[in-house]
Amino acid sequence: MPNQTLLHTILAPGGLSTVFQPIYEIQAGQIEIFALEALTRGPKLSNLERAEVLFEYVRRKSAEPAVDRACIELALREAARIPLNVALSINVHVATLERDEAFDRFLAGCCEATGINPSRIVLEIVEQQRYWDATRFHRMVRKLRDDGVRIALDDVGRGNSNYRMMVEVRPDFVKVDRYFVEGCDVNAGALSAIESMVLLATRLGGRVIGEGIEATAELAAVTDLGIGLVQGFLLGRPRTACEFINDAQPGPRKFASEINHVTHVH
Amino acid sequence: MAQSDPMSHAPKMLVIDDDASILLAFKKYFSKHGFTVEIAREREEAEALIATTRYVVVIADVRLTSTGSREGVEILRFIRSQSRGTLVVILTAHRSHNLEAVVRHLGANAFLQKPAALADIANVINSLMDSHA
Numbered sequence: 433m434p435n436q437t438l439l440h441t442i443l444a445p446g447g448l449s450t451v452f453q454p455i456y457e458i459q460a461g462q463i464e465i466f467a468l469e470a471l472t473r474g475p476k477l478s479n480l481e482r483a484e485v486l487f488e489y490v491r492r493k494s495a496e497p498a499v500d501r502a503c504i505e506l507a508l509r510e511a512a513r514i515p516l517n518v519a520l521s522i523n524v525h526v527a528t529l530e531r532d533e534a535f536d537r538f539l540a541g542c543c544e545a546t547g548i549n550p551s552r553i554v555l556e557i558v559e560q561q562r563y564w565d566a567t568r569f570h571r572m573v574r575k576l577r578d579d580g581v582r583i584a585l586d587d588v589g590r591g592n593s594n595y596r597m598m599v600e601v602r603p604d605f606v607k608v609d610r611y612f613v614e615g616c617d618v619n620a621g622a623l624s625a626i627e628s629m630v631l632l633a634t635r636l637g638g639r640v641i642g643e644g645i646e647a648t649a650e651l652a653a654v655t656d657l658g659i660g661l662v663q664g665f666l667l668g669r670p671r672t673a674c675e676f677i678n679d680a681q682p683g684p685r686k687f688a689s690e691i692n693h694v695t696h697v698h
Numbered sequence: 699m700a701q702s703d704p705m706s707h708a709p710k711m712l713v714i715d716d717d718a719s720i721l722l723a724f725k726k727y728f729s730k731h732g733f734t735v736e737i738a739r740e741r742e743e744a745e746a747l748i749a750t751t752r753y754v755v756v757i758a759d760v761r762l763t764s765t766g767s768r769e770g771v772e773i774l775r776f777i778r779s780q781s782r783g784t785l786v787v788i789l790t791a792h793r794s795h796n797l798e799a800v801v802r803h804l805g806a807n808a809f810l811q812k813p814a815a816l817a818d819i820a821n822v823i824n825s826l827m828d829s830h831a
Contacts, residue, residue, distance in 0.1 A: 437740055438739075438740060438742075438743055479736065479738060479743055479746070479747055480743070480746075482750070484750045485746045485747055485750050485751075486746075488745070488746030488749050488750055489742050489743055489746035492741075492742035492745055492746060493742050
């Protein structure tokens with residue numbers, strides 16, 4: 433079709449797919465899956481298969497609300513198939529919370545349809561560009577919290593994902609941007625930045641998640657700062673719902689010795 | 699032409715046109731000449747790629763839709779807001795001195811009339827790459 437844009441392809445059945453990456457909780461030498469983060473991929477074999485290109489495109493089309501809905505509906509449907517009763521982390525744009533006035537009802541409907549309790553949902557707010565209507569944004573965040581949904585801020589420390597947002601939203605979870613995590617074991621400046629985020633998040637009543645962890649030394653550095661929630665290729669790569677279903681014991685068991693080393697030596 | 703490198707260190711090229719047959723011809727030709735070629739048909743798709751990928755060369759048609767809007771010029775403007783180093787070749791079937799003046803002012807490295815032979819476009823890119831090496 434000549435007028436068919438990629439946006440039509442994205443929103444058509446089968447246009448999107450979801451994988452899940454575990455977020456782990458480390459406590460007293462034990463490590464368990466705390467949550468699964470749903471990660472959306474664009475149409476296969478297209479430029480938008482890469483998530484960062486997909487969402488750049490969506491933002492340029494100003495189509496965040498429609499695409500966020502499609503991503504969330506699919507993520508919950510897929511997550512419902514996974515036999516793990518853990519939190520479910522789902523990305524949502526600031527623009528969606530601001531512009532989609534029925535988003536809370538939509539999410540509640542998805543939860544009802546899939547049998548997922550809203551208290552399992554953690555909405556990760558991404559692309560925290562300056563929002564134009566703070567009243568509408570905060571009203572939606574309040575309504576979602578009233579439904580039992582928890583709120584996380586993604587990529588904190590990068591771009592507009594800043595301390596103002598932390599103070600105003602008082603998130604349940606703060607995800608430190610991977611820029612600070614990468615090589616933080618040998619970067620005193622990055623480590624100081626993470627430390628300041630931990631301090632602020634804790635004072636505001638939230639917990640910090642270290643994402644993008646790819647090396648044992650990075651894991652050791654962030655856990656030394658008191659960060660108990662971690663995510664990254666070192667611990668677990670994104671996998672489809674089918675892969676989770678077929679693996680009765682998902683988790684970084686093969687890393688158990690490293691985790692024990694990290695949590696006991698330091 | 700660009701040095702071919704089987705280890706995927708080939709220079710990246712983005713070709714933007716709303717005609718799928720043109721895109722495929724460009725992809726086939728420039729892939730053979732050592733580039734990693736990506737293609738896009740929409741302005742937003744092209745800009746999303748440019749925002750997330752470092753291209754050595756971008757070739758863009760001025761008009762990507764039948765509306766008469768000059769989306770290729772907007773893409774050029776976007777590229778220059780992101781990176782001064784990318785070589786930009788603008789193609790158009792509707793050449794005018796005013797349009798050429800505008801795209802050169804906005805930082806296009808070359809402005810070519812369609813239809814253009816792929817070998818001629820390759821020569822232009824080759825000399826641009828040599829002079830910017």
